[in-house]
Amino acid sequence: MDMLQTSIDGLMIGSTYALLGLSFALVFGIMRRINLAFGACLLFGASLAIYLEPILGWGAWGLFFVTIVGVALASAYVERLCFAPHSKRHGAVTAMIASFAVWMQLDEISSQLLPQRTHAFQGIEVPNLWWGEVFVRGDQLLHFVIALVSILVLYLLLYKTRLGLLIRATADSPETAHLLGARVPWLGFIIFLLAGILGGLAAFMILSADGYVTPLFGLWSTFKGLIAMIIGGVGSLTGAVIGGLILGLVETHAGAVLGAEFRDMVTFGLVFLVLIIRPGGLMGVKIYRTDSLAQERV
Amino acid sequence: MDMYLASVLTNMTLIAFLALSAYLVLVVGEVSFGQQAFFGIGAYITASATALAGAHVFWGLLAGAIGGASCALVLGLLTIRLSGIYFAISTLCFAELLRFFLLHLRFTQSVDGRIIGPDGPEGFSNIRWIFENNYQVTDFLLLAVTCLIILLIVLFSLERSPIMLGARMVGNDPILAQSQGLNPTRYRLSFITLSGAVAGFGGGLFALFNTHIEPAMFGVMLGIHGLAYAVIGGLGSAIGPLLGVFLDIGLLESIRSLAAYRMIIFGGLVALLLVFRPEGIISPRLVSHLKSRWRNRHV
Numbered sequence: 270m271d272m273l274q275t276s277i278d279g280l281m282i283g284s285t286y287a288l289l290g291l292s293f294a295l296v297f298g299i300m301r302r303i304n305l306a307f308g309a310c311l312l313f314g315a316s317l318a319i320y321l322e323p324i325l326g327w328g329a330w331g332l333f334f335v336t337i338v339g340v341a342l343a344s345a346y347v348e349r350l351c352f353a354p355h356s357k358r359h360g361a362v363t364a365m366i367a368s369f370a371v372w373m374q375l376d377e378i379s380s381q382l383l384p385q386r387t388h389a390f391q392g393i394e395v396p397n398l399w400w401g402e403v404f405v406r407g408d409q410l411l412h413f414v415i416a417l418v419s420i421l422v423l424y425l426l427l428y429k430t431r432l433g434l435l436i437r438a439t440a441d442s443p444e445t446a447h448l449l450g451a452r453v454p455w456l457g458f459i460i461f462l463l464a465g466i467l468g469g470l471a472a473f474m475i476l477s478a479d480g481y482v483t484p485l486f487g488l489w490s491t492f493k494g495l496i497a498m499i500i501g502g503v504g505s506l507t508g509a510v511i512g513g514l515i516l517g518l519v520e521t522h523a524g525a526v527l528g529a530e531f532r533d534m535v536t537f538g539l540v541f542l543v544l545i546i547r548p549g550g551l552m553g554v555k556i557y558r559t560d561s562l563a564q565e566r567v
Numbered sequence: 568m569d570m571y572l573a574s575v576l577t578n579m580t581l582i583a584f585l586a587l588s589a590y591l592v593l594v595v596g597e598v599s600f601g602q603q604a605f606f607g608i609g610a611y612i613t614a615s616a617t618a619l620a621g622a623h624v625f626w627g628l629l630a631g632a633i634g635g636a637s638c639a640l641v642l643g644l645l646t647i648r649l650s651g652i653y654f655a656i657s658t659l660c661f662a663e664l665l666r667f668f669l670l671h672l673r674f675t676q677s678v679d680g681r682i683i684g685p686d687g688p689e690g691f692s693n694i695r696w697i698f699e700n701n702y703q704v705t706d707f708l709l710l711a712v713t714c715l716i717i718l719l720i721v722l723f724s725l726e727r728s729p730i731m732l733g734a735r736m737v738g739n740d741p742i743l744a745q746s747q748g749l750n751p752t753r754y755r756l757s758f759i760t761l762s763g764a765v766a767g768f769g770g771g772l773f774a775l776f777n778t779h780i781e782p783a784m785f786g787v788m789l790g791i792h793g794l795a796y797a798v799i800g801g802l803g804s805a806i807g808p809l810l811g812v813f814l815d816i817g818l819l820e821s822i823r824s825l826a827a828y829r830m831i832i833f834g835g836l837v838a839l840l841l842v843f844r845p846e847g848i849i850s851p852r853l854v855s856h857l858k859s860r861w862r863n864r865h866v
Contacts, residue, residue: 362598362798371835373830374831375834533663541660544660545657548648
């Protein structure tokens with residue numbers, strides 16, 4: 270019974286990791302770039318929401334919308350300043366370091382907005398569920414559903430619309446897409462906005478489930494997103510979702526069996542093993558073998 | 568010299584070792600998020616050697632460098648198939664695992680009535696070498712700068728040798744390098760090992776200077792800073808990373824009056840700088856341009 274309970278908790282947390290992983294996979298899969306400032310954008314959005322909350326007075330839904338808008342704005346800013354100028358093939362490391370500089374900047378702005386170490390973060394109130402002996406937190410169940418719905422919406426966007434077609438064409442080959450008339454730089458901007466919206470959703474869900482924000486949230490969410498992406502297989506969107514769920518399951522089980530202290534280390538150990546034994550992750554094997562991705566410089 | 572200035576300069580010198588080690592990995596075309604672990608291992612080994620075993624500081628620092636190099640070699644061998652983002656993330660994981668090991672390392676001893684040695688998350692306190700030998704901050708600065716200059720001389724003589732030329736070639740295009748008869752794997756392994764040695768040595772000096780070290784100091788933020796210094800300064804020459812360190816710590820210390828907002832200003836400035844000089848300040852292109860001008864003048 271404990272196993273079942275832990276697994277359900279893991280899946281609930283894993284669904285938010287899946288969103289973090291998806292944001293990374295969108296940016297890396299399509300633009301071959303790593304946005305180190307991703308977590309800082311999330312922190313910025315959450316800080317802005319808490320800062321504006323007493324002024325606007327919209328309660329939990331206000332936090333929800335301001336967080337998403339704040340993260341999307343920060344993400345767009347990062348794209349303009351750090352990624353748009355370095356769109357050439359060899360600009361990857363430079364873009365990553367520029368995003369690191371902006372990470373520092375956003376961190377500082379967030380700590381100006383929220384001067385204390387921890388701030389309460391209100392969630393949406395939902396009654397909890399008991400299902401025999403299995404307990405499910407109402408808000409986490411709601412988050413799980415929101416995560417599934419947003420993954421579905423992303424899927425429809427990418428596979429059923431013209432914009433999605435353009436994005437997928439760019440992912441396959443930016444040069445060809447450009448020759449066929451796609452506005453590749455503009456698509457990059459759209460992708461960062463999309464990643465920001467997904468990240469904002471994940472940030473709201475994680476923080477309201479925890480009930481508080483600390484300045485460490487930024488680094489933490491960057492790690493989780495990167496790891497979920499790697500476990501699933503770099504560049505694969507399906508992989509990122511599965512990777513996020515696996516990460517949630519592994520973390521909760523490791524935490525239950527070995528204690529909270531070992532939880533993160535089990536994750537890092539797992540990722541290291543995945544990388545050295547099966548570098549393409551779960552889904553990305555084909556990508557790793559056939560694509561030039563594996564040879565590409567970061 | 569002013570105590571404060573001297574300690575800022577010493578910190579800059581110590582971080583320069585980390586930046587140079589990140590530079591050595593970047594030269595062979597890889598990005599490492601894990602140099603801070605070798606820095607930390609070096610710090611722990613040097614601290615143990617001098618404070619616990621009572622070894623001479625020279626042997627302590629040498630042991631730190633060798634420790635850093637061997638950890639780096641292990642990482643290099645494990646990740647021999649990986650490159651790009653795969654390599655970068657695996658260095659991050661490796662570094663966090665090493666830090667976890669340090670977090671659980673407990674080996675305390677009582678020396679002269681003081682409890683010293685690594686003590687889990689509390690870290691390693693009472694590294695008293697600097698007091699026992701009556702080193703002032705300025706004396707230590709002199710020691711650290713001397714070590715850095717020796718390292719720079721070694722790197723500059725490397726720069727003129729075929730080794731560095733080969734490494735840069737491997738970094739630019741491994742397949743092309745292979746077709747020219749170079750062995751990319753061997754270059755990668757030896758430069759990663761060398762970078763571990765440099766980081767470990769710097770870590771040893773860091774332990775001696777700080778007199779207290781703890782695993783939390785060697786988190787991933789430290790490593791990314793080192794990496795950023797190398798990229799901002801430029802990969803054209805070993806002076807690049809030093810310039811990066813100088814810009815960051817030097818400028819940050821000089822605008823201390825704006826303490827609360829300095830990262831906001833500075834982060835934006837660095838991002839803007841990279842827009843105008845994407846290959847860093849001293850880029851490989853700038854170096855080769857200067858070299859050719861220098862040659863033309865002396866023909």
